[in-house]
Amino acid sequence: MGKNMRAAVVVFPDSNGDRDAKRALGTLGIGARFVWHKESSIEDVDLIVLPGGFSFGDYLRTGAIARYSPVMREVVRQAGRGTRILGICNGFQILTEAGLLPGVLLRNRDLLFLGRDVWLRVENNATPFTNAYAKGQVIRLPIAHGDGNYFIDDEGYKRLEGEGRIVLRYCLPDGMAPNGVAPNGAKGDIAGIVGEKGNVLGLMPHPERMTEPILGGCDGRGIFDSLIADLLSGAAGC
Amino acid sequence: MAESEFKTKFRAKVTVMFRKSILDPQGAAVERALKSHTAGDISFPEISSVRVGKVIELTIDGIDAGADAGSVEEKIKILADRILANPVMEEYTVAVEPL
Numbered sequence: 001m002g003k004n005m006r007a008a009v010v011v012f013p014d015s016n017g018d019r020d021a022k023r024a025l026g027t028l029g030i031g032a033r034f035v036w037h038k039e040s041s042i043e044d045v046d047l048i049v050l051p052g053g054f055s056f057g058d059y060l061r062t063g064a065i066a067r068y069s070p071v072m073r074e075v076v077r078q079a080g081r082g083t084r085i086l087g088i089c090n091g092f093q094i095l096t097e098a099g100l101l102p103g104v105l106l107r108n109r110d111l112l113f114l115g116r117d118v119w120l121r122v123e124n125n126a127t128p129f130t131n132a133y134a135k136g137q138v139i140r141l142p143i144a145h146g147d148g149n150y151f152i153d154d155e156g157y158k159r160l161e162g163e164g165r166i167v168l169r170y171c172l173p174d175g176m177a178p179n180g181v182a183p184n185g186a187k188g189d190i191a192g193i194v195g196e197k198g199n200v201l202g203l204m205p206h207p208e209r210m211t212e213p214i215l216g217g218c219d220g221r222g223i224f225d226s227l228i229a230d231l232l233s234g235a236a237g238c
Numbered sequence: 239m240a241e242s243e244f245k246t247k248f249r250a251k252v253t254v255m256f257r258k259s260i261l262d263p264q265g266a267a268v269e270r271a272l273k274s275h276t277a278g279d280i281s282f283p284e285i286s287s288v289r290v291g292k293v294i295e296l297t298i299d300g301i302d303a304g305a306d307a308g309s310v311e312e313k314i315k316i317l318a319d320r321i322l323a324n325p326v327m328e329e330y331t332v333a334v335e336p337l
Contacts, residue, residue, distance in 0.1 A: 061324055068321065097324065104326045111263050151260065151327060185261075 005231050007032040007047040012066045017052030017088060017206065024208035028224045037069035046231055047084040048075055050091030052144065052206060062105060062147045063093035072098055084128055084227055085200040089145055092202030101195055101202045102160070103152030109185025113146040118183060120191050120205060121171040124164045127194055128230035129201040132222040138175040139219035141205035148204040150186035157188055168192035168203055247337040248298040248307060250314045254323045254330045255291035265289040294322055307334040
């Protein structure tokens with residue numbers, strides 16, 4: 001199904017979701033290879049995954065040091081030419097530090113590391129990452145982070161909202177999203193956003209950890225199914 | 239010798255704090271602890287605000303003779319902007335002294 005899709009999973013020192021991502025891609029038939037953060041080019045890929053973890057021990061700030069790894073120059077270049085970039089958890093933090101996505105991930109409001117399943121509402125399904133879901137669909141994915149409190153100034157927030165770039169919001173199991181429902185304090189209860197061109201997604205929850213029944217559910221498969229469908233539709237390159 | 243008139247070794251101290259507009263939950267937790275009696279028999283309820291930041295100390299050695307604290311500070315500020323602080327959420331001050 002996804003056998004024609006080629007993906008790279010970047011590995012930073014202290015990445016820990018790299019294998020999860022590669023396995024998830026593999027179960028969907030997507031050929032994925034690891035790329036060490038010191039490499040400076042990533043050839044022939046449709047998708048680059050920046051995985052979860054604690055790159056460089058989260059020293060200084062989450063993602064702050066990884067953002068200057070040699071591979072990030074290539075990630076920025078690929079993002080510019082339309083390659084799909086998926087930043088999960090620490091990958092999302094790295095994308096904001098690198099300036100590929102606006103805003104920043106602050107320490108969780110209650111200072112606690114949160115490791116549990118959350119409910120999310122698909123706010124925009126017209127993206128390469130979410131077309132396999134219905135708009136407003138409620139899905140369940142795990143989170144595992146200490147710094148997932150998304151922050152952006154009011155002007156930036158309005159812009160994200162206006163441009164439909166808020167892709168996932170934390171919500172209740174019934175899909176209601178009363179203000180402040182995010183477990184980490186995220187502004188506007190934002191769990192995931194896309195960049196200006198729509199080909200870069202950053203999200204705090206882990207879709208790759210919800211792709212097989214043995215993991216507790218398959219709600220995360222939609223992200224990867226969407227990417228495959230998007231590629232098949234020939235929309236790649238925006 | 240003229241060379242000895244110039245300092246070539248400096249210490250820079252970069253203080254990084256959350257912007258005022260950013261909630262600092264760590265500072266708030268420390269404030270609550272300071273106001274309560276959790277710190278043994280000492281309390282100081284008049285403390286009205288606590289913010290937690292970080293200090294990064296850099297030692298600079300062996301740069302061109304003739305460099306002054308001002309030019310070192312300019313360079314450190316560029317680094318602070320790019321990596322030591324994230325201007326989206328933090329602000330910083332730089333203090334440079336010759337050693």
